Amino acid sequence: MGEFVSGFEKLSRIGPCVSIFGSARTKPDEEYYKLSVAIAEKIVENGYGVITGGGPGIMEAGNKGAHLAGGTSVGLNIDLPFEQHDNPYIDSDKSIDFDYFFVRKVMFVKYSQGFVVLPGGFGTLDELFESITLIQTHKIDKFPIILVGTEYWQGLFDWIKNTLLEKFNTISPGDIDLLHLVDTEDEVLEVLNNFYNEYELSPNF
Template identity: 75%
Template sequence: MSKEYKDDDEKIREDLTPKTWNEIRSNDSWAIFKIMSEFVNGFESMARIGPCVSIFGSARTKGDHKYYLLAEKIAEKISKAGYGVITGGGPGIMEAGNKGAAKGMSPSVGLNIDLPFEQHFNQYIDSDKNLNFDYFFVRKVMFVKYSQGFVVMPGGFGTLDEMFEAITLIQTKKIAKFPIILVGTEFWCGLIDWIKNVLIEKYFNASPEDMNLIKIVDTEDEVLEVIDTFYKKYNLSPNF
């Protein structure tokens, strides 16, 4: 478990307090074994499950919100088509993803993270597919390594982090060119316009071709069509 602090000031003071070599060696060196154990457990567990489609989105989305209901429909459709579903394992959109997947025939996986707020396991994850992490970077490796595609629902900083991580790894050819599907035109259009008009056209900090890595859709049928089209192109089939 991560250490809990009374407030931000306490954490800042501890981080800035000079430490002896023995303290550094004791704390940092032994952390390597905790990190290693999370990788080993994650790899062994996910290898038995196999690749899935990841669904990202906000933990704050309520159960009666249109994007919660849409995420549930998307996950159900994906699962019934034979694709496993991975979420962050928590509430909100993550819960909707696991809930929808539970109605299908494919595995429903949760990769949870130990946080001081918002995050807790949802009840719709398969009991033997519930993984917990202390380290964000280990958890993100599991998402990327075992994802056949990325469905990105509206979310906050965490969702953006996961989305841009996937885009960057595909752009730099560190992972295969799996589909990245943004759901909700009204939510994503401002960001996409900024990428096109500012990031690419004004500052040349990305290539116009990079926009081809992203698909924007609004329905569960469109999501499944993008994924199925990708698999047919490469003569692949779902794992389940």
């Protein structure tokens, strides 16, 4: 309960933000680290802040881009036995530590106006599918879910379409439209701007 209260108090003042997800293992010299920095900079230049999981890799790159562009840089950190440590690009008053994944995930969904998902592992997939499920079941309002990296996500996208939808009919045709597959920072912003030209920009309360 204390983590919920602390999170709500700090995040209620951050303004419109987009969450960036991806692997903690991605190194600064790798393509997707650099792309995450560029995406975060573009997001900030267009009036949004950036929320990440606060750790290294893609998360660090997202916070770095927001920091370099002079925007809001939020880190929702989780205590893990490996990989996770705070990165240095989070605003000092917007770094929040969590012991519980479920509380942290509520914060991501409640205070994000979009999810940008770069290549990552099980944790990234967990965030992705939880957000799809919450939108599909109308537990939260619809927001854009943007998969960055065709080479990484195309196989999953095709499996969802060909196996879940067409072969086994375990999702509805409209569910596939929740996902946007892109490769550049400009395409990320195009999806965000097109969505919020149609829908009101508001928190997922």
